Amino acid sequence: MPRIVRIDVADLRFPTSRALDGSDAMNPDPDYSAAYATVHTDADDGLAGNGFTFTIGRGNELCVAAIEALAPLLVGREVSGVLDDLGETWRILTRDSQLRWVGPEKGVVHLATAAVVNAVWDLRAKRDGKPLWQLLADMSPEELVACLDLRYVTDALTPDEAREILATHRPRRDEREAALRAGGLPAYTTSTGWIGYPDEAVSELCREAVAAGWTHMKMKVGGEPAADARRAALIREAIGDDRVLLMDANQVWDVEQAIARTQELAVFDPLWMEEPTSPDDVLGHARIARAIEPIGVATGEHVHNRVMFKQLLQADAIRYCQVDATRLGGINEALAVVLMAAKHGVTVCPHAGGVGLCENVQHLSLWDAIAVAPDVTDRVVEYVDHLHEHFVDPVRIRDAAYVVPTAPGASADLHPETFARFAFPAGSEWR
């Protein structure tokens, strides 16, 4: 029986801070990075599974070390056991009692869990010859629910409820898939409003985005109030009143401040205010949500596990759930969050950008749109136009929508040159 023989890890960093790409009020100079895991087996098929977690530079080495700490939990196991019981695989990776102490299910060790878990799913999808979204959408409700770990969230979602949600839209599966293949997965762009970009660049990027057909644009706020207002006015002017403006404060405010600052910016008519305060503050988000209506609260890229999302949903603290399957412990946990959001009537608009997050998240959103979402007209997936050139099967955007990917796997494979160039600190870009 073929076994998992080793998990290779790479510390990849891209010097995005040089041009202030990705800059915001909390993260002025990110170097988009990936702690990248490759699961190797001794099977004849020659397939390897790739997965990663996303960081912004320093600290990526900690995620690399954590992947190395997790690897012995899988190495030596039979491939079929690991790939055919992905629920159990997730539990194996998250329930080592000693490693659990340095989480549990949060921070470095959980980011690393995502890399390994997503690599295993990539391998499973490649073995089955399907893109990940299709593997998920083809699963029966029973098979899908068996991949979930609902520990600590059974008060919000039982296995029966999860199966019921999945069964609801099952009859429309083919029709939904055909619509997505024809029209793509609606997206919004964050490439227009990084906080470190000069005003003229922002205006120009917005006009370009409008010309390219984008209908939803996101800007970064949380700087000086006057600067935020000036940039919001520029952007609103460039995109017009009919397009949707999204705002993102990247956690810089306390609760009272978030309310006051959002109310000041309400004149620019944003659909949502993203990350208004600490990602850990469920009650704070709930308070902000009540105070800033009709503007919605969005958060998720730093919401570290299903227990936190459960509470954000129970407390009516968010209207937009920005799930991130590399911040959560991989695709298994993201599936549970999407199902909980569906039960609570909250719209899933995943976090993307960084490096590889668009490639990752399109699969989750396609599954949501086919198998879970009651209505897909209000869903937009984040899109950022950085670093796609490193991927073997990069995302493609057509008419402001993700084109449905067809290659087997989870779209995580990188070109070999990327490792040679961006490995930290030995790659040519960093030497």
Added chain:
Amino acid sequence: MPRIVRIDVADLRFPTSRALDGSDAMNPDPDYSAAYATVHTDADDGLAGNGFTFTIGRGNELCVAAIEALAPLLVGREVSGVLDDLGETWRILTRDSQLRWVGPEKGVVHLATAAVVNAVWDLRAKRDGKPLWQLLADMSPEELVACLDLRYVTDALTPDEAREILATHRPRRDEREAALRAGGLPAYTTSTGWIGYPDEAVSELCREAVAAGWTHMKMKVGGEPAADARRAALIREAIGDDRVLLMDANQVWDVEQAIARTQELAVFDPLWMEEPTSPDDVLGHARIARAIEPIGVATGEHVHNRVMFKQLLQADAIRYCQVDATRLGGINEALAVVLMAAKHGVTVCPHAGGVGLCENVQHLSLWDAIAVAPDVTDRVVEYVDHLHEHFVDPVRIRDAAYVVPTAPGASADLHPETFARFAFPAGSEWR
């Protein structure tokens, strides 16, 4: 001007799993460990600051690596700047925007922050020639509040409110200190009921504890219901009806299960149920708290930052706040949590045990008892009788109370032999 010249780090692990010391329902075989930091300066005084974070084995190397990632933030800085503005030092260590991404303020990177922060406080206390508790108790309300970072919690505690709490008991400072020096700091013992110990050992340990004057004993629950009930009956019989029984489930239950299981165990009259579910579940704890009254909910050893404690207090989810200054980002954050608990009328009974946590926590509780607590009669600090022999100035227990320590510093210094023997993996105990 003297500067910080380097921070040394050691990976220390003690093979406690061999005797099932410290075993509970979630952690069946912990190897108590410390990621241990020593801050060196080029000052003439020859002083070094020691601090650590506590883990239970695998993953300790991740905290070691994270301390190494934090070290450059302090190395090269003037000692006086670091020691005399401890609020700013905390912010320097927690606001590196790239490292923040892999937290923020949680998991591996926050555990490592605690080690470095506590080492700096140890150095400050040694420089001032005072035990840490006295350094804290001698600070004016203004000085103490300048050490806090209230970001994200100003909706629960403003600097003015913190100063007001501290000013309230200032006139009784000397009287309170004298009482503690005479009678010690009341404690409870957890050494009686580890889940891996056989029944006879548990009964015998309980009888010994009664004979030694202990009035509060803690047992581990969360195993098979019948086994929990059998052991609770044994312990209640051994300690009698007049002593206080505490129960600890170590996060093994979901919310509904925690309620049902606690209600089953209510017949044994526990004062509190500790860690009934996920440490992240504020709303779950609130629900459990309402359902299990008059039994109180206790939690804290896995509550990762002040934002989480803020919510547990705002939601009336806990009656006992088990703050841990190595899970939080060191003493600065623990001070803020103790002050928030005081404002909300919640009793602070810190988590201890492990390795060095008793030595660490006694300082925090002495400060609480002198400067913050409205009433100290209901406060008990955890005590576990393991691994104190490794410390230069170990805690001393007399009549079920901690004897007030008098040596300068934070009681974190270890004997040199401990490094030689328990360094992992090169120490003699692990080779």
